[in-house]
Amino acid sequence: MNDKASRTLRERQQAMCQKYGLDETPPEQMVALAIGSLGRMPVYGTRVPLPEGGNIGWFIHCGEYSDAPDFYQPLHVEHLAERLPRVLDYLALPPGVRFIIDDEGYEDVWLDG
DSSP: OOHHHHSOHHHHHHHHHHHTTOOOOOOOSEEEEOGGGTTOSSEEEEEOOOOTTOOEEEEEEESSOOOOTTSOEEEEHHHHHHHOGGGGGGTTSOTTEEEEEOTTSOEEEEEOO
16 A cells, blocks of 8 residues: 555645645535536646625636536535545645646646735
8 A cells, every 4th residue: 555545634734835935724525526527637626715794715627717617516425435535635625725736747736826
């Protein structure tokens, strides 16, 4: 078993925050996922500060972005593990962070703004 598989999800999320020198922020239970974009590359994630009364901070899509009003659908994090497990390690990154990953091993994480 490789090192990544042997660590718990929380440990992997903490390691991701440490790798980029960012504070860990526990993820919400819901994300916004562009389900229709699954299977495309690269994968983009953006974490925004929660609006008052809001419960979704992460917006995740694959391939090209669309401004269509139904582009993103709310999804419980448990189901994200089934649909796009590769993004789980990034979910504890703080609001204001963006990431891009692909199948070739490319990874970029940065604070927006």
